Amino acid sequence: MRVVRVALTGTGGIGSRVAVALLERRAQLFQRFGCDVRLVAVCGSRAGIVRDDGLEAGDVTNRGGWIAGLAGVPLLEAARPDVVIDAGPSDYVSGGPGLAHLEWAVNHGAHAIMVSKSALALHGARLLATARANGCRVHASGASSAALPVVDVLRHNLAGAEVTRVEAALTGTSSFVLDEMVRSGSTLAEAIAEAQARGIAEPDPAFDLDGRDTAAKLVVIAGLAFGAWLSLDAVPRESVLSVTDEQLRAWRDAGEKAALVGVLERGAAGYDARVELRGYGAHHPFCAARGSTKALMVSAAGFGDYTLVGGASSPEATVAAVLKDVEHLLAAL
Numbered sequence: 001m002r003v004v005r006v007a008l009t010g011t012g013g014i015g016s017r018v019a020v021a022l023l024e025r026r027a028q029l030f031q032r033f034g035c036d037v038r039l040v041a042v043c044g045s046r047a048g049i050v051r052d053d054g055l056e057a058g059d060v061t062n063r064g065g066w067i068a069g070l071a072g073v074p075l076l077e078a079a080r081p082d083v084v085i086d087a088g089p090s091d092y093v094s095g096g097p098g099l100a101h102l103e104w105a106v107n108h109g110a111h112a113i114m115v116s117k118s119a120l121a122l123h124g125a126r127l128l129a130t131a132r133a134n135g136c137r138v139h140a141s142g143a144s145s146a147a148l149p150v151v152d153v154l155r156h157n158l159a160g161a162e163v164t165r166v167e168a169a170l171t172g173t174s175s176f177v178l179d180e181m182v183r184s185g186s187t188l189a190e191a192i193a194e195a196q197a198r199g200i201a202e203p204d205p206a207f208d209l210d211g212r213d214t215a216a217k218l219v220v221i222a223g224l225a226f227g228a229w230l231s232l233d234a235v236p237r238e239s240v241l242s243v244t245d246e247q248l249r250a251w252r253d254a255g256e257k258a259a260l261v262g263v264l265e266r267g268a269a270g271y272d273a274r275v276e277l278r279g280y281g282a283h284h285p286f287c288a289a290r291g292s293t294k295a296l297m298v299s300a301a302g303f304g305d306y307t308l309v310g311g312a313s314s315p316e317a318t319v320a321a322v323l324k325d326v327e328h329l330l331a332a333l
């Protein structure tokens with residue numbers, strides 16, 4: 001029987017849930033794909049654990065058996081996994097710890113599932129070129145919009161189509177905060193606190209609100225779906241943090257849904273990206289999106305226009321998206 005060895009780097013709010021969910025799905029994966037998907041290593045920032053015959057949920061949730069210093073690349077060297085799942089922090093200056101983890105994977109013939117975004121958003125072109133050269137697959141639902149399957153729709157359902165425009169609400173926290181302020185009259189601080197309590201905000205919620213999270217997701221989406229790796233710094237951004245009381249009142253009075261959306265447009269020279277604040281009237285499909293619910297509109301030559309509303313941000317939804325990536329990966333092995 002084929003054994004598929006999985007290492008998970010980052011065991012915080014998302015990573016620890018991914019580990020437990022993967023272990024719970026082990027029998028189902030065996031039935032569906034005929035292989036033993038074995039979680040052999042997990043780590044946080046400073047310690048980790050490797051076990052060749054497979055970890056159990058208790059090894060992940062109780063760090064008593066973890067070894068100090070066995071984290072990151074040393075953990076991957078010790079575990080030699082077939083698949084690396086990275087759920088560590090995103091850092092848009094250094095690339096985050098996920099950069100070294102993804103580099104290790106694509107240079108050692110391992111497949112990768114990225115939940116953290118910064119490695120791909122900053123260095124996606126180089127990493128994907130190495131992955132291709134070494135026969136490694138890179139999935140990144142968690143890093144691109146989690147439960148809203150944007151890359152899947154663009155890459156698989158619209159395979160070969162000329163996609164001329166993508167407009168999408170990709171950051172659940174900014175949608176949630178705007179909704180709370182416009183529809184419920186919450187203050188910015190109250191709305192942010194609630195998004196944090198729901199486990200959907202980035203450690204610094206300014207990343208969600210000032211458009212950097214949406215811009216990073218746009219870069220990952222354009223790169224994975226179209227092979228167009230845009231410069232993150234060059235994506236113009238509007239910010240929820242600069243919305244005025246007058247603007248909030250105007251959206252409320254007009255009955256509009258406010259959203260921070262990412263737009264990709266195909267021009268003569270390739271794809272352009274931007275992040276902008278928009279109000280959607282009652283008849284626009286995005287107006288139905290409530291709270292952290294995401295939304296996608298795609299225009300593709302020959303196919304026409306599509307709208308998809310759903311995939312609200314939540315830790316559970318992100319975990320479900322990571323397991324979907326696992327299924328896609330196993331189906332292709």
Ligand SMILES: NC(=O)C1=CN([C@@H]2O[C@H](COP(=O)(O)OP(=O)(O)OC[C@H]3O[C@@H](n4cnc5c(N)ncnc54)[C@H](OP(=O)(O)O)[C@@H]3O)[C@@H](O)[C@H]2O)C=CC1
Pocket residue numbers: 009010011012013014015043044045046047071072087088089090097115116117142143146199200201202203313314315318
């Ligand atoms: N929350 C959400 O809804 C979503 C989050 N994401 C992305 O998922 C990632 C994780 O989010 P979340 O779980 O909420 O974040 P947390 O802050 O809860 O967890 C981060 C984890 O990363 C670990 N870590 C930090 N540095 C390193 C390192 N050098 N090597 C290995 N592990 C490290 C931390 O370790 P330690 O435990 O030791 O501190 C911690 O376990 C982020 O990149 C985020 O952008 C993506 C989609 C949705």
Ligand SMILES: N[C@@H](CC=O)C(=O)O
Pocket residue numbers: 142145146170171172173174200201202208213313
């Ligand atoms: N902070 C993000 C979480 C995942 O990317 C969001 O609000 O959607």
